[in-house]
Amino acid sequence: LLAAFFKTGKEKALFTYYWVPFLIFLGVWIVTSVLFGKYNLLKFRRIKIHYAALLQSNGLILLSLTFFIYYAGLSYSRFLLSTTVLIATFLEGCLSALYINFGNAKEAAKHYANFESRNRKTTFAEADIEIDEQTLKATKKVLAAEIGDEATDFISNNAKLGAESTKILATTTKFNILTTPSQSNVNQLINIKPLNDVGRINKFIEAVNSILPLGGFYIGQAELYLTTKQHIFKHYPVGINNVIYLMFFVIHRVLPKLYLTRNIYFFFTQGKGRVLSKAETLGRLYSCGFEVVDDSIIDGQLYFACRKVGEPVFDDSPTYGPFVRLNRYGKGGKMIGVYKMRTMHPYSEYLQDYVFKKYNLKKGGKFSNDFRITTPGKIMRKFWIDEFPMFINVFRGEMKIVGVRPLSKHYFNLYTEELKTRRTKYKPGLVPPFYVDMPETF
Numbered sequence: 001l002l003a004a005f006f007k008t009g010k011e012k013a014l015f016t017y018y019w020v021p022f023l024i025f026l027g028v029w030i031v032t033s034v035l036f037g038k039y040n041l042l043k044f045r046r047i048k049i050h051y052a053a054l055l056q057s058n059g060l061i062l063l064s065l066t067f068f069i070y071y072a073g074l075s076y077s078r079f080l081l082s083t084t085v086l087i088a089t090f091l092e093g094c095l096s097a098l099y100i101n102f103g104n105a106k107e108a109a110k111h112y113a114n115f116e117s118r119n120r121k122t123t124f125a126e127a128d129i130e131i132d133e134q135t136l137k138a139t140k141k142v143l144a145a146e147i148g149d150e151a152t153d154f155i156s157n158n159a160k161l162g163a164e165s166t167k168i169l170a171t172t173t174k175f176n177i178l179t180t181p182s183q184s185n186v187n188q189l190i191n192i193k194p195l196n197d198v199g200r201i202n203k204f205i206e207a208v209n210s211i212l213p214l215g216g217f218y219i220g221q222a223e224l225y226l227t228t229k230q231h232i233f234k235h236y237p238v239g240i241n242n243v244i245y246l247m248f249f250v251i252h253r254v255l256p257k258l259y260l261t262r263n264i265y266f267f268f269t270q271g272k273g274r275v276l277s278k279a280e281t282l283g284r285l286y287s288c289g290f291e292v293v294d295d296s297i298i299d300g301q302l303y304f305a306c307r308k309v310g311e312p313v314f315d316d317s318p319t320y321g322p323f324v325r326l327n328r329y330g331k332g333g334k335m336i337g338v339y340k341m342r343t344m345h346p347y348s349e350y351l352q353d354y355v356f357k358k359y360n361l362k363k364g365g366k367f368s369n370d371f372r373i374t375t376p377g378k379i380m381r382k383f384w385i386d387e388f389p390m391f392i393n394v395f396r397g398e399m400k401i402v403g404v405r406p407l408s409k410h411y412f413n414l415y416t417e418e419l420k421t422r423r424t425k426y427k428p429g430l431v432p433p434f435y436v437d438m439p440e441t442f
Contacts (some may be wrong), residue, residue, distance in 0.1 A: 024065075032064075033057055035057075035264065058089045062081070062082065065081055135162040143192070146192055148298070151301070154294075155219055158217065159219055163188070164185065165187035166190065167186050168190045169193075172197045172199070172204075173199070177211065189208055189211070190218075194223050195220060195221070195281060196276055202312075209311070216307070218305075219303070219305045220303075222276050223301055224277060225253065227301070228275060232245045249275065257320030278295075279372040280346045288312040289310045291306060291309045291354075292306045292354060323342065324339070325337040325338070329406060330428055336399075338398075340389055341389060343377025343380050343386045344373055345374060355370060391430070394430060399427055399428050400430070401430050402433055404433075405432050407423070
């Protein structure tokens, strides 16, 4: 088009003929790219994840424009349209690959240097910290004025208030975490702002992880969706409160989880005011390299104290939708992706060890009082509805109809080596043998 603009005669006519559809093409391209977030390269650590978003976005653009040209009866060249999309996709792929690889190399070097310097310290439990009583009283007084006496007691029971190595913040940005004065001496970090108002929760927790040594403590809070529900039902008339809560739940709980709407949600809200469950809050902490040592619900807020035990998992493609793909042991010890309908809150898969230690097993190996299961999930589990997607694994030859259940890493490690070998000798199954007469214990 640029070349035709400076030409004369027939070649000039190309510009006159194609400049309007080009503007339409450009508009569709920009809007679709923003919705799919393919230019937000900071969120992509693996190139194949970005390529998936790139192909989905550009494929939708090609289909949309082809549909428009066909049904509008336009005579524009479909070959020219397809070629333009293919060339643009190729160029975007090459440029983004260079950007992501360069960013990963730079981040890896920085992360390695930081990891080496941070893990030289003693753990919190081993540190011999002297605390001035006046400083301790003044700190407690300030905290109590902000979050109340009970929450202050929870924090003081899990951290050395008044110590130089303890930093107290009220922030929702990872910038304030990473620029904390004397961060090289921080052993315990307390943040009194709820995680609900943090734009990118995992990035925020990862930043906390990066400034703490192994064994360092992070204490924070989050408002649970049940608290929000109680607040709405208390302050609005009967009937209206149900409508308001439904709208609130859809906007702040459903939209951030759906692939097609989460980028729109974050664009308008910056991720603030999200609805969180206890399972998702604690699961995010575990996925970011922390182990929860204490938690309590105080004035409707979930307060948690966790210890750094490792590096973040960096899950590039977490699942939030109605279907999940879980890593399970298959035949020969090979990990397979087992498909199920979601019955638990997001990030629940990271809490198996936490739930195993805190709650007892019922008959059949299930946990009692498993807070990770949603209300619809309880219904689906009762009638085995959540198991239907496993037929995909049966059709793919990874499972069979009757056989031992595919196990997660946590459950698999509860077995002896002999039983592990026997367990992985055969394909796992959809329906366990002797299900009705299942033993009460392992």
